[in-house]
Amino acid sequence: MAGLAVHAYRRFKARRKRLLAVCAAVVLFCGLSGTRVSLDEDIRALVPSGSPVLDKMLDYAGNAPYLRTLLIALGGEGRDAGAETLVRALKSPEIPEAVFGPGFSPGAAAGLCSLAPSLLGAGRVEDVASLDARGVRKALREDKKLLLGPSGPALRELIAVDPLGLCRKLFADLDLSQAVKPGALTVREGRFTDKSGKYALIVARPAATMTDTAASARVMARLRAAFALLPAGLEHCLSGSYAHSEDNARRIKADLGIVLPLSLALVAGLFLLFLRDRKAWVLFLVPFSSVAVAGFVLYSVSGAASGIVFGFGSVLLGITADYAIHTFYALRGAEDFEDGLEKIGRPLSAGVLTTSAAFAALFFSSIPAIRQVALFGLSGVAAAYAAALFALPHMLYSKSHSNEFECKTPKFLKNRRNLIFQKFAGGRFASAMPIRFLLNANWHYARKDTPEGAKPEPVPPARAGAAKVRAPAPFATFALSFLLVLAIVLCFRSLRFDGDLRNISYTSPERAAEERKMRSILGREDGEPGGAFIVAAGTGSRDESGAGNGLEAALRINEAVWETLKKRGVRVATIAPLLPSGAKQEESRKAWRSFREKRARDVSLFLDEAARAEGFAPDAFAPFKKLIEAESAPVDPQSLKSLGLGFVLDLFLYRDARRSLIYTPLPAGFVPEPDLVAELEKSGATLVSPALFRADIAAAVGDDIFRFCLITLGAILPVVFFLYRSPVRALAVLLPVFSGLAFTLLVFRATGTAVNIFHAAALPLVTALSVDYGIFMQAVLEGELDAAGARGVLLSALTTLAGFGVLLTAGHPALFSLGLAVCGGIVAALLAAFGLQPLLMRER
Amino acid sequence: MRLLLFFVFLLLFAGPCRAGEAGDLDKALARLKNMTENIRTLSCSFRQSTDIPLFSEPAVSEGSLRFRKPDAVAWEYSSPMREGFVLNGGRGFRWEDDKSRRKPFVTGEDPMAGLIAGQLLAWMDFDRARIESRYDIFLENESPITLTLLPRGPDLRSVLGSLQISFDGQGAARRVILNESGGGRTTLDFSAVILNRPVPDAEFD
Known part of the structure; x- marks a missing residue:
């Protein structure tokens, strides 16, 4: 690839402006297309797909009519009149049905x-x-x-x-x-109330599914408008997943408003501090281009993306800035740009290959949003790689400088009054704080700071044919690698996986308080199991009269379910007696x-x-x-509806053109024994319970982690061993990977963190990014790159950390989990690259 | 049941209420509210005449009622059947045949029992907004006060045509007439109303 980059550079030398104009046009086009990617607000993007059992449960839960209800409690004097007002105000295309009694x-x-x-x-x-x-x-x-x-x-x-x-x-x-909330409703005077009778309850059924957050927002807007019509002094409380969906969408949007600008500002600040060059601003164009191209690819493939993917944009900025940074340092330190491209080509290609492997591994995730991240990341990395190797050299070119590079420090950085700023910035950065230790640790190229604007110091021994060659110490490298891999294996084996979607979705304090209040009104304990239901499903084509679609089959299964439950003394609401x-x-x-x-x-x-x-x-x-x-x-559904039983019937029965689903909600707190579950399944019914759902998602997360690790390592290890052709050198390069993974997993274990899907997605990213640091650092230590390359590694790690670090400001648990897990791993990898790798180097 | 009981209590607690000289509805209802605030217990007898198309001739039943704030009530028929129910603090039981057959219930789980408790509380708090959310109230006569209540909701209207409540010359409620939508009529006459005399716990056990 280096040869190709050099060849392309030579070829376009005479036509730089044309090349850059074409690149600008392409990026502009991609950027404009990318802005048309719409926000996919369906939270099913965060739920594993592909597992038949999970898909079925999710499908059943999504269509459960009684789960799609909103329950509103009204307390205070005049609550009954308020309930009537509310019902009138709620009825709309968004909420076609609302009742205050059966x-x-x-x-x-x-x-x-x-x-x-x-x-x-x-x-x-x-x-x-x-x-x-x-x-x-x-x-x-x-x-x-x-x-x-x-x-x-x-x-x-x-x-x-x-x-x-x-x-x-x-x-x-x-x-x-x-029927609506098992055990929670009481009917008094033809009205729904809580058990104490102090609250009037209203049951509303919106038209949209609760997983569609855009539609949920419209439902919530309608609710707020209706609440505004209530007389003063009436207390109202809401229960239902629509509020959650709206909360999550709002939180993600709010996070994006902070994360993206902050990430940009941090990367810009790091560039300013480290590069101290007027031309450095063009480095910005590389991550920008990568995000634009990634947006275009996402738009072309799916047209919409989860909010999590948009949040990941900040991460992509941080990751892809690395390629520009490494190229920049290589070009600045080289005799000429062709030489610089020759030097950077191999490590950069290896880095891109490994990062791509990590993103490719994410393609195999069961979570749609993670797969979108994979597509976004992979296309962004490819774009950044192309931009860094083929366009950036031309952007950095300056006719007025002998080595093609114009390196000018901005005036404000030359100002001696900015001493503090200078001390921590750019070339002086190396002599400040712990970074001094890192940069001056144990490799001879970094002992002497490169004077500002001057060419770098010594030619690497390997290239100059010096007598002494530096290489990692075999025993220490093997021993360290063994210990770290052992730690990884031990921690991995003890991982606990979190299948509770509530832990990766956002609940605002106001919503949490409202939920507590509603639980208290309904007389439920915190953490009380509930929400389990049995589904009798029948499939078949609807006949000409509109009948069919599996209703008869579903009714038979439902009867068997009712008989089974009756035999065991389980009292349930069911339509079996109404619709045999x-x-x-x-x-x-x-x-x-x-x-x-x-x-x-x-x-x-x-x-x-x-x-x-x-x-x-x-x-x-x-x-x-x-x-x-x-x-x-x-008796058929129509005859029951004509008797005024439509609302009751619709709480239990879901029908579309090809199937019928009949739901039997189980009482709150009832946990079916395994033999009951087996008996129900034998009759053709399916039990859907939050506990089963959590267990299946946890299993999916475990599978994902295993797949991610297998695919990432399966892609990275051959690349590294092929590039270095020596087990010792390869292991030395992999030390940051081992350290990053070991640290991340140790933190999970030490803190007792149950690993969710976003923690899982972090592991291949840590692996891929860490191996880049290992590769570049090894190139510096072996003299392939000059000392400034180490600074490049530090800067690239810091930009990556900026990208992931800003996710720590996110209120949404999914973004926060990803940011936290990757940041920990990257810091450990960075310390290993700057601390362990140089320490292992010996002359021979 | 909801209608009957509600207005039974409405009348009984309104017993000491006097029709105001101005005789307008607001004043009459305000006075009723004031009177109920001082009531702690109530005991009375009733005579019920049920004249409905299902019966060949009006059926007469008799019984008694006891109430103690905040939520204890004993309602019993003595003739022609022996049955009733007792409610105390959200729990209670139905009984037949001199309480030899008892069936416990909890108001939160039993709609009928919950209805009674709800109506009692509604009355004791004199929740006028709640009453008016269900009925249009008309003052038929100023002295003695006679109120007519017409149900507002279709569900209630499908059962009840109108309610008429009459008070005696002293302002004590004496008669409730339920005109059913299906053409029947139930009349309740109350007598021997005693207010604020201690009612022993045993009455509600």
């Missing part, structure tokens, strides 16, 4: 009874058929008590159609109070027909006798007699 009227109950022949089931129909005169009289006596009692007015219509109490058993099966499978309905109707033919006449006579005896009117139960005679229609 909307299950006595009329709907009576209507449901008309469907009894299909709903009751063969067993209950047989119970009716077996009633004798005494049994019917007893039933009517109970009815009379109910009618005379306080709840009588609400039961008139129901008792007229159901004097024998058949349908009331159905209602007992259907525990509506558990077609087969069960047919069985029920068959039993009903049999009852009508064989026993209906007798039961009707018993009813008339009992009615007379208990003081009922002669035609009091005409609706029931009509029901016995009529042919019952099959």
Whole structure:
């Protein structure tokens, strides 16, 4: 590659302006295209994909109608009126459904009874058929008590159609109070309240999924507008994932507003401090170009990217600045630019190759956002490499300088009054602070500072053919490498992986306080397990009538689930009694027909006798007699919706063109035993629980780390061993890698950190960046590059640290995790490159 | 039940209330609120006449009611059936046949029990906003005070046509009439109202 760079340099020497104009046009075009990359605000980009089990669970959770609900608590005087105001204000395209009560009227109950022949089931129909005169009289006596009692007015219509109490058993099966938030809602006076009755509860169902943060923001805007209409003095509290999604999107945007400018300012400051050259500003163009090209590639491939990728832009600035820095130092210290390109070509190519390997490893991540980072990083590195080798020399060229390089210190740096600044800057930097130790440690090239503007000192011994050749001490190198690798292996084996997505998503203090408040209103303990549900899924194409799409299959599985749970005494809200499978309905109707033919006449006579005896009117139960005679229609979702049960039904049932999903939420705090899970799965249902979800994500993170390490090391080790063709030299080059990884993993272990996916993504980056320092430092130590090259390594490490370090200012845990893990590793690698590598060098 | 109980308590606690001379609704309701603030306990008898299309003739039932602030209530029918319920501090039980058959419940888990507790508290706090969120209130007569309440929401209107509450010449509530949407009517007449006399704990156990 060095040869190609030299050749290209020669070729374009006479046409510099044209080349630079073309480069500028390309970068401009890429930059403008890159700005069109839209922010993908779907938090599913942060969730592992590719695992069938996880994908299925995520799909089920994303479509769970009752999980897509918002629960709003209103407390204070006038809360009921406030609830009505809120419901009116919420109803909109963003929130099509909002209710303050189940909307299950006595009329709907009576209507449901008309469907009894299909709903009751063969067993209950047989119970009716077996009633004798005494049994019917007893039933009517109970009815009379109910009618005379306080709840009588609400039961008139129901008792007229159901004097024998058949349908009331159905209602007992259907525990509506558990439908929205199991165990949390109480229905009082037809309204949802908390258990104490002090809070009115409103259930709203937005149109968008909670993972779409842009849509979530619109939902939240609607909510805020509705809250503004509430009278003063009413306290409101919100529960639901939409607020979380909005929080995360806001946090990422706020972080980007800090991270990108700060990273830029830090890199600029470092350039100013170290390079002290007017032309140094052109070095900026390299990382800028890389980000522009990376943005263009991202736009071309996906058109949208997670906010995490935008945050990674600052990191890319820091990483790709390295190539410009190394090229700059190589060119400044060389006889001429061709010589400089010849020198820098090999280490730069090796560095780019290893960094690319790390990004390529990220392609194999199960997390979509990490794969986007891989694409962004890889294209940025490639662009920076091309810019540093092929365009930068022409940008740095100056006709007025003998070695093509014009090196002028800015006036303000020459000003002697800026003594403090000078002391820590540029050439003087080497004599200040601990850096002095690092730079003057143990290699002879750095002992003497290069005078400002002068050519560098000695020609490397290896190139000059000096008698003494310096090389790493074999034993010490092997021993150190062994110890570090041992530490890596031991720490790696004891890693714990974190599959809790809450730990890589942002929760604002206000939201956390609101959640605590809502838990208290709903009577839930902190950390109480919950949110588990069972899904009965059926697939199939919808037929011409709109039926089908697997509903029957899903209903059968759902019935099996309900039977299993009933057997074990688990009380759940389910639509199984409301919407039985077609087969069960047919069985029920068959039993009903049999009852009508064989026993209906007798039961009707018993009813008339009992009615007379208990003081009922002669035609009091005409609706029931009509029901016995009529042919019952099959029950389907549409017939339930026409009875006003649509909202309840939609809490449990999700349907699209090809499938039906029926949800059964499990009670809060209920943890299914493994044998129950096995039994449920045997019936074709799927249990989705936060615990399972976390375990699967943790496993995905573990797999990712293993893959990252395998691929990165698999790419880097051959490159390093091929380049150095000596195990000792190769190991010396790898020392910063071992140190960086060992330190990062030791920190994880010492602090008990459970490794999340962003920590995992940091490991290949630490590996790739550290090996660059090893390569460049070895080139300096072996004389391939001059002493200024060491300064280049320091500067490049500092720019990388700036890129990752600014992520430590991020409030979003994902960006922070990445920044923290990489910074620790880079610092350790830097210390190894400047401390260990020179110490190991011996003359031979 | 929600209607009946709510207005039972409304009437009973409004017993000592007198219709104001101006007789306007705000003044009447303000006076009711003032009166309820001093009530700690209540005991009375009731006679209920249920005239609904389901019955061949009006059915009459009788019973008694006891209440103690903040949330203890005992409601029992003595004729023609023996049954009732007791509620104390969010917990209670339903009973039949001289309490030989008892079924415990918790207001938070039992909608009906929760309803009673909620209505009691609503009344004791005289949450006018809450009442008016459900009903339009009209003053039918100034002396003696007679209020008519019309349900506002469709759910309630599907059951209840209107409520009429009458007070005697001393301002004590004496009669509640529930006109049902389906054409039935339930009338409750209260008597022997005693306020603020200690009610033993045993009444609520």
